[in-house]
Amino acid sequence: MSRFDDTPITTPMSILHTDRLRLEPMRPEHLDGLHEMNRIPEVMRYITGKPETREQTLQMIERVMARWAEWGTSWWSLIERDSGRIVGAGCIQYLARDTANPLEIGWRLHPDCWGKGYASEAAQVMADFAFAQLKAPLLCAVCHVDNGASARVMQRLGMRLKGQERWYDMDCHVYEITADEWARSRPQDA
Numbered sequence: 001m002s003r004f005d006d007t008p009i010t011t012p013m014s015i016l017h018t019d020r021l022r023l024e025p026m027r028p029e030h031l032d033g034l035h036e037m038n039r040i041p042e043v044m045r046y047i048t049g050k051p052e053t054r055e056q057t058l059q060m061i062e063r064v065m066a067r068w069a070e071w072g073t074s075w076w077s078l079i080e081r082d083s084g085r086i087v088g089a090g091c092i093q094y095l096a097r098d099t100a101n102p103l104e105i106g107w108r109l110h111p112d113c114w115g116k117g118y119a120s121e122a123a124q125v126m127a128d129f130a131f132a133q134l135k136a137p138l139l140c141a142v143c144h145v146d147n148g149a150s151a152r153v154m155q156r157l158g159m160r161l162k163g164q165e166r167w168y169d170m171d172c173h174v175y176e177i178t179a180d181e182w183a184r185s186r187p188q189d190a
């Protein structure tokens with residue numbers, strides 16, 4: 001019996017789609033693909049600063065599954081629809097994993113998938129999920145002050161720079177967008 005057998009499954013509502021990607025709440029079958037990415041130092045450079053061991057990736061999946069069960073939101077694996085390959089990960093979670101904080105959006109990609117627009121594409125549907133499904137009044141994002149690539153994803157999403165704050169033991173740029181700002185930035189139906 002697997003150590004995951006008691007964890008409730010997530011609902012179909014939590015599987016998201018874009019033109020090129022399928023976003024699936026992380027589960028044990030994603031271990032190989034996620035570890036393939038999280039073991040790379042340049043992926044983790046501005047996150048924890050250290051590549052993950054396989055056991056750490058497995059523990060991360062366990063934590064994420066527990067959060068999906070408790071909060072109805074956490075991390076997705078980003079799966080390339082054409083190839084079925086895990087190319088990244090993205091999240092809507094409480095900032096610093098404290099439910100007193102606003103919801104945070106986040107992303108990471110395998111380096112051979114940088115520069116294709118996958119993080120921005122996934123971010124659009126994750127933000128929609130936060131505002132439409134979770135009724136978030138505000139969404140924030142934080143990145144290490146030197147992580148320009150991540151800040152550019154935040155800017156492309158229409159987020160505003162709020163300032164510099166300390167999160168996750170790092171000096172971070174903090175971006176945010178309100179539900180009203182997000183709704184105004186959406187294409188209007190004819």
Ligand SMILES: CC(C)(COP(=O)(O)OP(=O)(O)OC[C@H]1O[C@@H](n2cnc3c(N)ncnc32)[C@H](O)[C@@H]1OP(=O)(O)O)[C@@H](O)C(=O)NCCC(=O)NCCS
Nearest residue numbers: 043046107108109114115116117118119120142143149150
């Ligand atoms: C942060 C990170 C996800 C950004 O990846 P990215 O590939 O630059 O971001 P996107 O997927 O949104 O792609 C945008 C880039 O693809 C290009 N692009 C190509 N085709 C595109 C398309 N169809 N649509 C949009 N952009 C496209 C854009 O021009 C842009 O490149 P530019 O910034 O040089 O102008 C990536 O650098 C990463 O995984 N870093 C390590 C993990 C990390 O630090 N995560 C964030 C922690 S806060």
